[in-house]
Amino acid sequence: MSIECDNLLSFLSDELEEKEKKAFAEHLIHCPECTREYDQMTEAWNSLKWDFEEFAPPSSLKSEVMNFVFESNPEIPVPVRKVKKWSSFFRKQFTPITSGLLLATLVLVIVLLNSNVQLKKELSAINLPVEVETTLSLQPADKTAVNMNTDGVAYVLQQGEERRLVVQIQNLPTLKESEVYQVWLLNKGERANAGTFKPDEAGTGLLTYKLILNDQFNQIGITKEPDPNGTQPRGKKIVGSS
Amino acid sequence: MRLEEKLDKELMALVKKKYRPALEELYDRYIKLIYGFIFKFTNGNEEKTKEIVQLVFLKLWTTKSSYNPEKGNFVNWLLTVTRNVCVDYVRKDSIHIRNNKQMDLSKPIDIEDPNNDIENGLINSEIAKAKNKLSKPQKRLIDLLYWKGYSLTEIAKIENEPIGTIKSRLHQSLKQLKKYLEVGDL
Numbered sequence: 001m002s003i004e005c006d007n008l009l010s011f012l013s014d015e016l017e018e019k020e021k022k023a024f025a026e027h028l029i030h031c032p033e034c035t036r037e038y039d040q041m042t043e044a045w046n047s048l049k050w051d052f053e054e055f056a057p058p059s060s061l062k063s064e065v066m067n068f069v070f071e072s073n074p075e076i077p078v079p080v081r082k083v084k085k086w087s088s089f090f091r092k093q094f095t096p097i098t099s100g101l102l103l104a105t106l107v108l109v110i111v112l113l114n115s116n117v118q119l120k121k122e123l124s125a126i127n128l129p130v131e132v133e134t135t136l137s138l139q140p141a142d143k144t145a146v147n148m149n150t151d152g153v154a155y156v157l158q159q160g161e162e163r164r165l166v167v168q169i170q171n172l173p174t175l176k177e178s179e180v181y182q183v184w185l186l187n188k189g190e191r192a193n194a195g196t197f198k199p200d201e202a203g204t205g206l207l208t209y210k211l212i213l214n215d216q217f218n219q220i221g222i223t224k225e226p227d228p229n230g231t232q233p234r235g236k237k238i239v240g241s242s
Numbered sequence: 243m244r245l246e247e248k249l250d251k252e253l254m255a256l257v258k259k260k261y262r263p264a265l266e267e268l269y270d271r272y273i274k275l276i277y278g279f280i281f282k283f284t285n286g287n288e289e290k291t292k293e294i295v296q297l298v299f300l301k302l303w304t305t306k307s308s309y310n311p312e313k314g315n316f317v318n319w320l321l322t323v324t325r326n327v328c329v330d331y332v333r334k335d336s337i338h339i340r341n342n343k344q345m346d347l348s349k350p351i352d353i354e355d356p357n358n359d360i361e362n363g364l365i366n367s368e369i370a371k372a373k374n375k376l377s378k379p380q381k382r383l384i385d386l387l388y389w390k391g392y393s394l395t396e397i398a399k400i401e402n403e404p405i406g407t408i409k410s411r412l413h414q415s416l417k418q419l420k421k422y423l424e425v426g427d428l
Contacts, residue, residue, distance in 0.1 A: 045416060052279050068299075069296070
């Protein structure tokens with residue numbers, strides 16, 4: 001006898017919770033004693049249902065029963081229930097978490113699509129020739145400085161719709177560790193950042209910068225900056241276009 | 243084929259497809275049986291019997307668990323469904339009363355078979371014969387459980403005995419009943 005065996009009668013009279021019911025059904029498979037008892041008792045239990053006499057109801061009962069069934073349960077309830085089921089099914093799918101994840105995925109898809117389009121444009125532009133749109137020669141800002149033979153050139157290159165700024169400078173003064181040269185686009189007194197670079201040991205520096213469509217400028221300037229993080233010039237101007 | 247010639251399982255298949263005349267045919271075939279069963283279960287209360295008959299047919303009309311011919315004959319299944327509806331009905335109906343009145347134990351619980359009065363005690367079914375050989379307390383326990391729909395815990399309260407005692411007495415009573423049924427077969 002185990003504790004489970006104790007549930008035999010409750011199982012027979014269907015008083016167990018779903019979980020206990022399952023547990024006992026499982027137990028029944030492994031307990032020969034319960035199986036034997038259960039078989040005997042089930043036979044008696046099932047025969048109990050015959051312990052009554054058939055009895056004719058009042059003749060009015062049929063219409064009452066049928067009205068009750070078909071009024072409380074219309075004959076075509078299936079589609080209605082299905083619609084409800086589907087809508088609640090969908091609602092169940094969209095918990096705050098899944099909605100959030102879905103939104104994040106959508107954003108990611110849009111970003112990726114966009115960059116893909118961008119990439120395709122660039123690739124298709126490869127077939128087009130690069131043309132020099134503008135050339136600016138660069139001179140030292142401090143022309144009085146002795147031994148200042150720094151000079152260079154800046155080009156605006158056009159390839160299809162794309163515009164690129166290329167800056168090349170020779171004989172730049174050497175920089176201290178975190179220092180960089182920063183290129184600025186000048187337009188009506190406004191300065192816009194066009195990137196930073198470090199020259200090689202010989203003092204030759206090179207920078208390319210992809211121009212955005214509305215990047216308009218008529219001059220460029222190059223400053224020496226303490227670090228590459230500035231949005232406005234902080235250091236001394238070294239070279240610039242005239 | 244006319245509905246009257248169809249097998250029970252064929253009628254049930256039609257009921258599942260929401261064919262109303264099939265349910266009416268089942269009613270005509272089995273209402274005496276169902277009515278008699280429920281009439282006994284409600285101790286001859288006509289109003290309750292009517293309500294439960296309605297619920298039984300509603301269940302047949304809406305049930306998802308369909309009748310499986312491999313698991314026994316249709317009438318057995320039908321009576322099992324009927325008893326389940328009866329038990330649900332008395333449990334729902336009486337939760338309030340049973341809880342609030344703490345079960346009025348002073349009143350004796352009438353478990354006489356109403357039909358026995360009508361039939362003047364004439365007993366004609368195997369089970370009734372076998373049951374009649376049981377002792378009165380044994381019969382009473384079985385009736386409380388099967389025909390009154392009381393739970394084992396409730397019976398223990400009514401009888402003022404530990405539930406373990408009730409279980410083992412019912413266990414013995416059912417085994418005894420089975421023996422009498424076998425003897426009756428001879």
